[in-house]
Amino acid sequence: MRKRSGYREWQATNTDVSVIKAVVILILVFLLSSLLVYRLFVLQVRKKDYYVSLSERNYVRTVYLDAPRGNIYDRNGIVLAEDIPSFHVLVSYQKWLQAISIENGNQSEKEAITLISRIFSVSEEVIKKTIQDSKTNQSDVILKENLNETEYALFNENAAKLSGFYVKRGFKRFYPQGKTLSHVLGYTRLLEKEKDQEIVNQNPSLNFNDRVGKQGIERYYENLLQGEKGTILQKIDALGTILDEVEKKPIQKGNDIYLTIDITLQKKVESLIQNHVSTLMIMDCKTGEILACANNPGFDPNIFSEPLSDKIWNELSAKRAFFNIAIQGEYPPGSIFKPLVSLFGLEKGYIKMTEPLHCGGKIDVEGLAGKYRCWVYPSQHGWITMKEALKYSCDIYFFELIRKFDILEFLDFAKRNGGISQLTGVDLPYENVGELRNPDWKKKHVGYEWFEGDSMNLGIGQGYLTVTPIQMLNIYANIASRGKTPIPHFFLSTKGGKAYAKDWKPAEKPAIKAQYYDFIHDSLHEVTQSGGTAPLLSNTFIPIAAKTGTAEDDLDETGKPTQDLWLAGFAPSDKPEIAAVVMYEKSKLEFGGDLSPVLKEAILFYFQNKKLPQE
Amino acid sequence: MNNPHYPFLLTIISLLLFGIISIYSASFSMQASQVLMMKHFIFIGLGFILFTLIIFLPRDSFQDITSAFYWVSISLLLVLLVYRILHIGNESVYRWIQIGSTKLFQPSEFIKIALILMLAKVYTNPKKSNWRAFFEGSMYSVLPFFLVMLQPDLGSASIILLIFLSMTFISRLGFGYVLLSNGLMVLAFFPARKYLIHDYQIQRILTFLNPEADPTGEGWSIMQALIAIGSGGIHGKGFLQGTQSKMRFLPDTQYSDFIFSVIGEEFGLLGSLLLIVLFIALLMCTLDIFLHSESNYLKIVVLGVACYWLIQFFTNIAMNISLMPVTGIPLPFISYGGSALLTNFIAAGIVYYAQIHRKKIEF
Numbered sequence: 001m002r003k004r005s006g007y008r009e010w011q012a013t014n015t016d017v018s019v020i021k022a023v024v025i026l027i028l029v030f031l032l033s034s035l036l037v038y039r040l041f042v043l044q045v046r047k048k049d050y051y052v053s054l055s056e057r058n059y060v061r062t063v064y065l066d067a068p069r070g071n072i073y074d075r076n077g078i079v080l081a082e083d084i085p086s087f088h089v090l091v092s093y094q095k096w097l098q099a100i101s102i103e104n105g106n107q108s109e110k111e112a113i114t115l116i117s118r119i120f121s122v123s124e125e126v127i128k129k130t131i132q133d134s135k136t137n138q139s140d141v142i143l144k145e146n147l148n149e150t151e152y153a154l155f156n157e158n159a160a161k162l163s164g165f166y167v168k169r170g171f172k173r174f175y176p177q178g179k180t181l182s183h184v185l186g187y188t189r190l191l192e193k194e195k196d197q198e199i200v201n202q203n204p205s206l207n208f209n210d211r212v213g214k215q216g217i218e219r220y221y222e223n224l225l226q227g228e229k230g231t232i233l234q235k236i237d238a239l240g241t242i243l244d245e246v247e248k249k250p251i252q253k254g255n256d257i258y259l260t261i262d263i264t265l266q267k268k269v270e271s272l273i274q275n276h277v278s279t280l281m282i283m284d285c286k287t288g289e290i291l292a293c294a295n296n297p298g299f300d301p302n303i304f305s306e307p308l309s310d311k312i313w314n315e316l317s318a319k320r321a322f323f324n325i326a327i328q329g330e331y332p333p334g335s336i337f338k339p340l341v342s343l344f345g346l347e348k349g350y351i352k353m354t355e356p357l358h359c360g361g362k363i364d365v366e367g368l369a370g371k372y373r374c375w376v377y378p379s380q381h382g383w384i385t386m387k388e389a390l391k392y393s394c395d396i397y398f399f400e401l402i403r404k405f406d407i408l409e410f411l412d413f414a415k416r417n418g419g420i421s422q423l424t425g426v427d428l429p430y431e432n433v434g435e436l437r438n439p440d441w442k443k444k445h446v447g448y449e450w451f452e453g454d455s456m457n458l459g460i461g462q463g464y465l466t467v468t469p470i471q472m473l474n475i476y477a478n479i480a481s482r483g484k485t486p487i488p489h490f491f492l493s494t495k496g497g498k499a500y501a502k503d504w505k506p507a508e509k510p511a512i513k514a515q516y517y518d519f520i521h522d523s524l525h526e527v528t529q530s531g532g533t534a535p536l537l538s539n540t541f542i543p544i545a546a547k548t549g550t551a552e553d554d555l556d557e558t559g560k561p562t563q564d565l566w567l568a569g570f571a572p573s574d575k576p577e578i579a580a581v582v583m584y585e586k587s588k589l590e591f592g593g594d595l596s597p598v599l600k601e602a603i604l605f606y607f608q609n610k611k612l613p614q615e
Numbered sequence: 616m617n618n619p620h621y622p623f624l625l626t627i628i629s630l631l632l633f634g635i636i637s638i639y640s641a642s643f644s645m646q647a648s649q650v651l652m653m654k655h656f657i658f659i660g661l662g663f664i665l666f667t668l669i670i671f672l673p674r675d676s677f678q679d680i681t682s683a684f685y686w687v688s689i690s691l692l693l694v695l696l697v698y699r700i701l702h703i704g705n706e707s708v709y710r711w712i713q714i715g716s717t718k719l720f721q722p723s724e725f726i727k728i729a730l731i732l733m734l735a736k737v738y739t740n741p742k743k744s745n746w747r748a749f750f751e752g753s754m755y756s757v758l759p760f761f762l763v764m765l766q767p768d769l770g771s772a773s774i775i776l777l778i779f780l781s782m783t784f785i786s787r788l789g790f791g792y793v794l795l796s797n798g799l800m801v802l803a804f805f806p807a808r809k810y811l812i813h814d815y816q817i818q819r820i821l822t823f824l825n826p827e828a829d830p831t832g833e834g835w836s837i838m839q840a841l842i843a844i845g846s847g848g849i850h851g852k853g854f855l856q857g858t859q860s861k862m863r864f865l866p867d868t869q870y871s872d873f874i875f876s877v878i879g880e881e882f883g884l885l886g887s888l889l890l891i892v893l894f895i896a897l898l899m900c901t902l903d904i905f906l907h908s909e910s911n912y913l914k915i916v917v918l919g920v921a922c923y924w925l926i927q928f929f930t931n932i933a934m935n936i937s938l939m940p941v942t943g944i945p946l947p948f949i950s951y952g953g954s955a956l957l958t959n960f961i962a963a964g965i966v967y968y969a970q971i972h973r974k975k976i977e978f
Binding site: 054 | 847891932
C-alpha cells in the first residue's frame with residue numbers, strides 16, 4: 001500500500017512538476033550566466049585599463065644599466081680613482097621562488113645555497129639574508145660584488161642549478177695609488193638607506209645596489225661623480241626570458257674630477273711622516289689649492305671593493321685609520337698661534353713693532369705665583385721686541401701682550417680673521433671646527449669667572465682653544481698672502497655632463513695693514529735663522545718663514561704628559577707662494593722645531609719639482 | 616536516424632571547435648604543443664565513437680548497464696585508493712590511473728556521469744519508497760564522494776555532492792529532501808573536517824577570499840588569470856596575441872582548467888559572451904530534449920546531465936574570474952583532458968539517446 005501510494009504520488013508529481021523543475025533549472029542557467037557576464041563586464045570593460053597596465057607591467061620590465069662613476073685625477077691628470085668593468089652576482093627572489101617551488105621547480109633550496117656559499121665564499125646566513133632582502137625590497141639585490149675569474153667561471157658552470165642567482169655586468173671602484181691620499185679620496189660603498197638618506201634625497205633613482213661616496217672627495221662630490229643610469233625596456237616572459245629589448249635612455253658616465261693635489265708631491269710628503277700619527281699639508285696661498293694633504297695612519301680604499309670583514313674594519317678603526325687628522329683632528333695650537341696674537345696687537349695699536357716688553361722668566365698673577373713661566377725658565381729673555389719674541393718663541397712677551405687686550409675683542413678677531421672655531425669650508429665632508437671659549441661659556445660650564453690667566457693661556461695658544469690643522473694652514477696661508485687666500489680646496493676642475501663651478505671666496509674679514517703682514521713675514525723668517533727655534537730651515541735655496549709650536553695635550557695611557565708638535569710656515573718668505581703645516585700628535589719628540597727636517601724636505605721638494613714643466 | 620536534433624549537435628560541434636582553437640593558442644608557446652593537439656584530436660575521435668555506440672544502444676537497455684558503469688568507476692576509484700595506500704607513483708595526490716609516469720585517465724570524471732545514471736535508476740524505481748530511495752541515493756553518492764576526497768580532490772568531490780543534490784531536487788523527492796541533505800552535510804562536516812580536509816584546501820579558500828595575501832603562490836594564479844581576462848577588454852588581444860598566455864604568466868594548466876583565461880584574453884568580452892551563449896544553447900537544447908523524453912528515467916537522466924554541465928561550466932568560469940576558489944574542474948568540451956572529454960561525450964550520447972527514443976508525437 002505504502003509503496004503504491006508513493007508511486008502514485010510520484011506519478012502525479014513527476015510528469016507535471018518536473019517541467020517546473022526544468023524551468024527552475026532554466027532560470028538558474030540564466031541567473032548564473034548573468035552573474036558571469038556581469039563579472040566579465042566589470043573586468044573587461046570597466047577595469048580594463050587597470051588590468052592592461054598590470055599585464056604590461058608583467059611582461060615589460062625596465063632594466064637599469066649601471067653608469068660608471070666619474071674618475072678622479074690629480075692636477076696633472078694622473079688617475080687616482082677609476083671605475084673598471086666588473087661582474088656582480090645578484091639574487092632575484094621571484095626567480096628563486098619559482099625555482100624552488102614544489103609545483104614547478106626542480107631545484108633544491110639547500111643544495112643551491114650550499115653551492116653558492118662554496119663558490120663565492122659567502123656564509124649561508126648572508127645568502128639567506130640577501131634572499132630575504134630581495135623579497136622585502138621586491139627587487140634584485142647584490143650578493144657579492146667584483147667576482148674574480150674563478151668565481152665567475154664556477155658560477156657559469158653551475159648556473160643551471162642556481163636559478164634565482166645571476167651575474168650582472170657592473171663596475172668596480174679602483175684606486176691605483178693604493179693608500180696614497182686615502183683620506184682625501186675617501187671611498188664608495190653600496191648605498192645604505194638609513195645612513196645615506198641625504199644622497200637618496202638628491203638622487204632618488206639610486207637604490208641599494210648602487211655605490212655611493214661615503215667619505216672624502218667621493219662623498220663631497222657624489223652628485224658630480226655619480227653617473228646616470230641607462231634604461232632598457234625588456235619584453236620578458238614569466239620565466240624572465242628576454243624576448244625583445246629597446247634602449248630608452250643611454251648610460252651617462254659621471255663627471256671626471258681633477259684635484260688640486262700633485263700626486264708626486266703627495267707621495268713624497270706621505271713618505272716623510274709615515275712613522276708618526278701626523279698630518280702634513282701644503283697649499284698654494286694665492287689660490288687656496290691644496291697641493292698635498294698627508295695623514296698618517298691611512299688605509300687602502302680598495303679594501304671596500306671586497307666584502308670588508310669586521311676584523312679588518314675594527315683593526316683599522318682602532319688605530320683611527322679612517323680619521324682625517326688634517327680636517328678633523330682638534331688640538332691646542334701652542335706657539336704657532338702667536339703670529340695671530342701679534343697681528344691683533346699691532347693692528348689695534350696695543351703695541352708697536354719696536355716696543356719691547358720684559359721677560360723675567362716667570363710672571364705672577366693673582367696668587368698663582370710662578371705658574372706662568374717662559375719656556376726658557378729659569379733663564380729669561382729680558383727686554384725683547386715682538387720680532388725677537390717670535391724668533392725665540394718667548395712666552396712671557398705674549399702673556400704680557402695679551403694682558404693688554406680687550407679679550408672679547410680679541411676672541412672676535414680670532415674667530416673672524418683667523419677662522420678659529422669656524423669651518424674653513426674645505427671641500428671634504430665631516431670637517432671639525434675646534435673650539436674657542438669665551439668668558440660666558442666658562443662661567444656657565446666651568447662655574448668660575450674668566451680670569452686674566454685664561455687670557456694669558458690664549459696668548460701662547462693654550463687654554464680654552466683647540467684648532468684643526470687645516471685651520472692653522474689657512475691662517476698661515478693668509479698671513480703669507482696678506483689675507484687674500486681663498487677657501488682651501490681640493491677641487492680643480494671637472495669634465496662631463498654636469499656643470500660645476502665655485503669661486504672659493506672666503507667670508508669678509510677685518511683688514512690688517514700690509515706693513516704688519518710684512519713685519520710678521522720678516523719675523524717668521526727670523527725664526528728659521530740662526531738663534532731661532534727652527535734654524536734647520538736656514539740656508540736653503542728658497543727662504544722659508546715658519547713658526548714652531550709645542551702644545552701640551554692630554555696625558556697618555558701611562559699618565560705621562562704628552563705634546564702635540566707643530567711647525568707652520570710659508571715659502572719663499574719674501575714672496576710667498578705656498579703655506580705648509582706639519583703636526584705630530586702626542587709625539588715623543590721634544591718640541592716643534594724637531595719637525596724642521598720634514599717641513600724643509602717637503603717645501604724644497606715642491607720647489608725643486610716646480611721647475612719641471614708642469615705649470 | 617530517427618528524430619535528429621541538429622541544434623544540439625551543432626552546439627556541441629561549435630564548442631569542440633572553440634576548444635580546439637583555444638587549446639591550440641594556449642599550448643602555442645609550449646614544447647609539447649603538437650603532442651597535446653594530437654592527443655586532443657584522438658580523444659575527440661574516441662569521444663565520437665563512444666557517442667555513436669551509446670546512441671545506438673537498443674531501447675530500454677540503458678538501465679541495465681548503469682550498475683556496471685557505476686561499479687567499474689567505483690572500482691577504479693578504489694584502485695587509486697590502493698595506489699595511495701601503497702604509495703605507488705610517489706605523488707602527493709592520486710587522481711590518475713597511471714602506469715609508470717604515464718597518466719591514463721581520471722576515474723573521478725567518469726563517476727560523475729555514472730552517479731547521474733545510478734541516482735536516476737534509484738530515484739525512478741517505483742518499488743522504492745521516497746525514504747528508501749533517498750537513503751540508497753545518499754549511499755551511492757557518499758561512496759564516491761569519500762573516495763574522491765581521499766585522493767584528495769575537493770573540487771571533484773564537491774561536484775559529486777552537487778550532482779547528488781541536483782538529482783534529488785529534480786527527482787520525485789524534491790526540494791524537501793535537498794534541505795534534509797544539506798542539514799545532514801552540515802552535521803557530518805565537523806567530525807569529518809579533521810580527516811578529510813587538508814590545510815592547503817583551507818588555504819585555497821582563504822587565498823580566494825584574499826588573493827593579495829599570497830601574491831606569489833596560489834594568489835599568483837588567481838591574479839594572473841584576472842589580469843589575462845581583464846586586459847583582454849571587449850575585443851581581446853587577438854588570436855595567439857595574448858601576452859599572459861604566450862609569456863607563461865598563467866598557471867601551467869592554461870590549456871585545461873585555466874583555458875577560459877586564454878579565451879578571455881585573446882577573444883575579449885565578445886569571445887567570452889559567444890562561449891557563454893553556446894553553453895546556454897547547449898543547456899536549452901538539453902532541456903528541450905528533456906521535455907520530449909520518453910520515460911521518467913530518461914527525463915531525470917537528461918535533466919541531471921544538464922545540471923552536471925551547468926555546474927562544471929559555472930564553477931570553471933567562476934574560478935577563472937575569481938568568483939569561486941581554484942579547483943581542478945575543466946570546462947566541458949573546451950578544456951584539454953581526455954577523461955573529462957570522454958565523460959562529456961558519454962553525457963552527450965546519453966542525452967542524444969533520449970532524443971532518438973523520444974515520445975512519439977501524438978496527434
